[in-house]
Amino acid sequence: MSTAIVEVSNLSRVYRDVTALDGVSLTLERDKIYGLLGRNGAGKTTLMSILTAQGFASSGEVRVFGEHPYENEQVLSRLCFIRESQKYPDDFKPIHAFKAAALFYQNWDHALAAQLAQDFALPMKRRIKKLSRGQLSAVGVIIGLASRAELTFFDEPYLGLDAVARQLFYDRLLADYAEFPRTIVLSSHLIDEVANLLEHVIIIDQGRILVDDDADNIRGSAVSIAGPAHLVESFAAGRAVLHRESIGALLALTLDGALTAAERREAQELGLELAPVSLQQIVIRKTLDAGASLGSDGSFEDPTDIERKETQMGASR
């Protein structure tokens, strides 16, 4: 039923001494909303840049709509990727940016753009250079939504937007998606806010894909269990522990994998407290966990080192 529109295999991107993407393979299917989640500098923007031929891969294969996107108008005309740090011509006002977008997107919906600009209280005739961070984000969000491109990327679209404006974006995204289904990739590190919008989740960390699964499979794929330390330990014996926290004789563990009904009952009978783990918590546990285990086998530098390199990488661009 669903068909792959993006196929990536073994994609890597190396900037001098920093590996931004490290052997990434993934598939995106038609008309789904994807979450591309991970920390700052995890490789999200690099991946989206390469998929839209704005950036270049060091090695690996990329197919978008079955073809390589580089200099391929057939493919490019169906993509939209306004990056978080998108630059606009100096003398442009939002109205100019929208007019420009209308030139290149055949499905461009002018009425929707005007409506959204009103909703976001975006001054159409102020120079983009002089807009606030939130208003700048709104320009990108509006282009992304009104372009109705078959494959649309939103790169941290909420920066500078207040809670009301963010909710507005999520609501408009859902409404427009329901009416005009298309493939949407939402890159974010505010995971709890977008979790319910996503059909599929890709978690990326240090350039590698950690999780690539349906959101509903991940939801409930971890459970937090708390109680007297010895009881918790014996219950958790043999299970993968994502995280552990203790206060005195009390122990709280985050366990990987869902509990069966029988296990749930067993935990209750032991008087242990069960609590759900949010998608954001799962991502945090898994990325921290991955960082630690990668560091221990010596194949990766320690986190402070990586951070230093990320700033270098940003500067070299």
Place this chain on the structure above:
Amino acid sequence: MIDDSRPIFLQIAEMIENDIVDGVLAEEAQVPSTNEFAAFHRINPATAAKGVNRLVDDGILYKKRGIGMFVAAGARSVLIGRRREDFYEQFLRPMAREACKLGIDNQQLLTMLGRVAATESDAPAAMEKEGVQ
């Protein structure tokens, strides 16, 4: 509302089931569209559709092509029947366990249940009589 404990499609299915059991959604009544569910709960439409389709597969809802989803005839009694089965696992066992912990014997437990039935005028006494399993 939606929480993080379980897949959202299951939660959507359960919400619809609850509405049918409570009589909010009458049999043969039209169910909101998946896009309406998605907008209301702020969830992915495909996920909402998965929850609804689960109930269609289950025979609780049925599709009228080009019109929408409707509650199947007899859906309520099917659901109530199932819930009675669950009632034993979900409520009676934990209750018995807690009662045992507190030293409440079976006789006292029954008396207490009688008291509840007297105060909760709506609580259908039939449930006790029919028993569970």
Place this chain on the structure above:
Amino acid sequence: MNRALGVAKMQLINKWTFLGIPAIILGSAFALTLAIWAMLPASAVTGIKYSGAGQAVMWYFFALGIQSLTLTFPFAQGLSVSRRNFFLGTVGLFTVVAAGVAALYVVLGQLELRSNGWGMNGRIFALQWVADQPWFVQLFFYFVLMMFLFLLGFWGATLYKRWQATGLLVSGLSLALILVAAFGLITWQGSWAQVGSWIVSLTPLSLGVVALGLSAALGVGAFLTLRRATP
């Protein structure tokens, strides 16, 4: 719709950049020059008064070459325009603008001559060396000169986009090296006299042909650099 044409239209969305500002620069430089001439006491200058005001617009196009790349290229990438179409649309638009401005120069030069230098015996557009040539040579000369300036700015900006300051530094140094080597070669061969006579013998036509060759090289260089540039 052709997407290269779309790029040209995008560059023109804000009419000021490509049309309004050059018109203002040209108009105000012209008016200012006339005003200054009018204020000069007749005894102060004898003969023809020359002004460099006409060049002002050309230098603006050099800056425009830089600007149309640095800011419009990243935005065009955001709108999924290929690098090829961005290049074709931008350079194509500039070709049209340069042709238009060149024609304007020729026409203004003619007006200048026929109005006895705007009634004040001044020369802004009809500079003798060029104005002596037939109109089509003048047109060609102005056109090529503007293309050269624009592409110089455009390629410079592309180099910067792709390799940042290092790119500009390296290309600047290599250019300096080539010049030094050429000078050295000329000195070694003792052929400065020939070079001197070559320069003297240059006509707007032959200089235009040289500039055309350089512009073509700049254009190709800019395109090849842009092919791998990231926004």
